[in-house]
Amino acid sequence: MVLTMEEKNIEIHETAFVTSSFRAFDEKLSQDTFSKLWHNSKTEKWIEEYLSQVSSEETYTHCLRNRYFLEAIKELVAQEKIEVLINFGSGFSMYPFLLNENLLHIEIDKPEIVEYKKKKLEQWQKNKELPKRDIRFIGVDFSTNYKDTLLQEITSIVTSKPSFILIEGVLFFLDKEETDRLFNFFDLIQHKGDYVGSASFPDTLKETVAFKNLISFFNKKVAKTNENDFQTIEDEYYQTIKNYKLIDHQDYFSLSAKYNNAVKQGKELILNENFYILKKQ
Numbered sequence: 001m002v003l004t005m006e007e008k009n010i011e012i013h014e015t016a017f018v019t020s021s022f023r024a025f026d027e028k029l030s031q032d033t034f035s036k037l038w039h040n041s042k043t044e045k046w047i048e049e050y051l052s053q054v055s056s057e058e059t060y061t062h063c064l065r066n067r068y069f070l071e072a073i074k075e076l077v078a079q080e081k082i083e084v085l086i087n088f089g090s091g092f093s094m095y096p097f098l099l100n101e102n103l104l105h106i107e108i109d110k111p112e113i114v115e116y117k118k119k120k121l122e123q124w125q126k127n128k129e130l131p132k133r134d135i136r137f138i139g140v141d142f143s144t145n146y147k148d149t150l151l152q153e154i155t156s157i158v159t160s161k162p163s164f165i166l167i168e169g170v171l172f173f174l175d176k177e178e179t180d181r182l183f184n185f186f187d188l189i190q191h192k193g194d195y196v197g198s199a200s201f202p203d204t205l206k207e208t209v210a211f212k213n214l215i216s217f218f219n220k221k222v223a224k225t226n227e228n229d230f231q232t233i234e235d236e237y238y239q240t241i242k243n244y245k246l247i248d249h250q251d252y253f254s255l256s257a258k259y260n261n262a263v264k265q266g267k268e269l270i271l272n273e274n275f276y277i278l279k280k281q
């Protein structure tokens with residue numbers, strides 16, 4: 001895959017490099033000691049612009065997102081409640097290497113992303129920069145009709161093992177119909193007692209300076225595949241998903257208090273992403 005990062009034409013999948021670099025900014029906060037492997041000079045240039053034009057708090061919001069889901073998953077693994085982590089739109093996140101080696105991983109993203117990630121991980125494992133883990137990669141575009149093939153692929157790997165599905169940093173790029181299809185799909189592959197972790201921007205954020213900055217930055221720089229608005233999701237959506245119960249809801253401010261992060265900017269200047277954990281009933 002050729003990963004170009006031309007100034008005016010950033011592909012959506014390339015945002016995965018940025019997320020990883022943000023996590024590496026404060027390893028103590030993110031607890032991610034491997035994301036720095038994705039560092040490259042092109043991403044660095046974009047990050048500089050992003051932090052000054054959108055919100056300088058973004059490094060910390062991303063570190064805390066990683067920390068929250070990592071600790072939630074760790075706890076469920078310790079309690080023997082989950083055996084598989086299925087990451088939808090996994091990008092370059094490094095959870096497999098931060099979690100117990102017995103956990104099985106399924107990483108799903110666009111074909112070019114999973115191909116590239118697989119190749120890089122193999123190279124780093126060969127050099128002993130990364131430990132070995134059981135990761136199965138599946139290339140899928142969520143805007144396509146993936147249901148039957150993906151269902152078959154996932155069920156053949158998961159069998160009856162309890163799972164945690166993670167979807168973070170992705171729903172912003174999808175539309176409502178694609179989102180509904182994904183949550184219906186989660187219901188198809190999961191059993192009672194399984195978990196979903198999701199991150200999204202609430203509707204109320206739309207009025208803030210930070211969100212307006214984000215939209216203007218993305219409209220200027222990012223090659224988007226469709227013309228729809230970038231998606232925000234109201235809390236109620238998570239409270240009313242069929243067969244699931246919302247069991248935890250956090251945001252940047254609650255996680256800052258929990259993990260001792262000093263909030264630096266005013267509320268208006270922060271992209272306050274919200275984090276949800278659902279349990280299948």
Ligand SMILES: C[S@@+](CC[C@H](N)C(=O)[O-])C[C@H]1O[C@@H](n2cnc3c(N)ncnc32)[C@H](O)[C@@H]1O
Binds near residue numbers: 091168170
């Ligand atoms: C900002 S990155 C987040 C990556 C990862 N979840 C993380 O938090 O580090 C967004 C990811 O969503 C994936 N993505 C966006 N739209 C997608 C689609 N239609 N189908 C599959 N993956 C998609 C991108 O390829 C990219 O890896």
